[in-house]
Amino acid sequence: MEWLKRMNMAIEFIDENLNEKIDYEKAAEIACCSLSRFQNMFLFISDIPVSEYVRRRRMALSAEEFIGSDIKVIDLAMKYGYESPEAFTRSFKAFHGISPTDSRRFKKFIEYPKISIQIQITGGHFNMESPNKMKVYKDILVKVEKISYPESFKVVGLPYRDGFANIGDYHENYKDKISNKYKPYMEIGMGFSYDESGNYIFGCRVNSLDGCIEGMIAVDTGFKNFAVVTFRSESFVKLVGGEAGPGEGMQTANEYINNVWLPEHMGDIDLYKPGETEHRVFKMNGSIEGGCHPIEVYIDTGDTNPEMCYYIPLKG
16 A cells, blocks of 8 residues: 555655654655645544654653763753753653653653554553553652452461561572473462461462472462552662661652651542451451551562552552
8 A cells, every 4th residue: 555655655755854844845745645645644543742752752762861861961962952951851851751861861752663554553562550640759750550469468478486587588489490480470478367476478469379399388368359559779789678677679669658648649549447257367457557568579580670659559
C-alpha cells in the first residue's frame, strides 16, 4: 500500500529532524498530500496531532540523552528548541513526572518510541508509568496503584527467627529451589500470626500452596485486593537496608505511607480494620495506623533502580 509507505517516509523525515524546526510542508510533500490532509491523516491514524507527537518524541529523546551524557540542561533546552532551561524543565517534568536532575539520578524516564504505521500502529506508547502515577518524595521515587488478583494472595517461606536470620537462611537454602518453581518470582516479607512464637515470614508469592517445599511454611492471607505503593532508590542496600537495620529508603517509604499517602486517601480507600477479617493468620496491628500491616515485596533489579512494594490489603 503506497500511502502507508509514504506516511512512514514522512514520519521518518520528522524523526530525523527533531533537533530542528520541523518543516511540516516538506513532510506533507513526502506523503504526497496537502499539509491539512497530512495533519488530518496523522491525527486519524495515531489519535494525536503531529505537533504533539513531535513534542513527546523530543521529550523522550532529550531524557535519554541527558541520562547518557554530561550535557547541561541549558544546552539540552537550546538543542530541542526551548527558549529557556526553565521552560524546558517544566515541559520535561510534565511529561516524565520528574525533573531532569531526578531523571539522571534515578536513570528513569518515559520512553516514547517512533511511530511506525503498518497493519497496526506500533510504538508511540508509554512503556513506563504515566507521569501522574510517579513522583519524587525526598530521596526515593514513588507511585501508587491498585492491584487485584483472581485468587487470594498466598506465600511460602520461613518463619521468624531472632535478628531476621530467616532471610539469610532463605537465600542460602531455599531461594534457588523456589525461584525455579514459581514464576514470576516475587520475594516477600510479611508479618502474620501462625502460632504463639512467630509473627514474620520471609519467602515468595505462590499461586498454590500445594507441594510446599519441606521446611517451609505456607500461608493463605485471604486477600485479593491491594493498594500497592512502590518505591525505587539508587541501590538495594540504601532502599531495604542490611544487618544494621532498615535502609533509608524503607524508612522514608514508611514515613510517606503513614504521613502523606494514608492521610490523603483515608476517605477514598477501604482498608481492613483490626478484627474485621476472618483471615486470622494475618497480623492486623502493623505500622499502618488503624489498618493492616503491609506485605513487603522486594524487587532487586541489579545494582541500580531496585524496587520495594508495600501491598496494603483492601476490602472488596
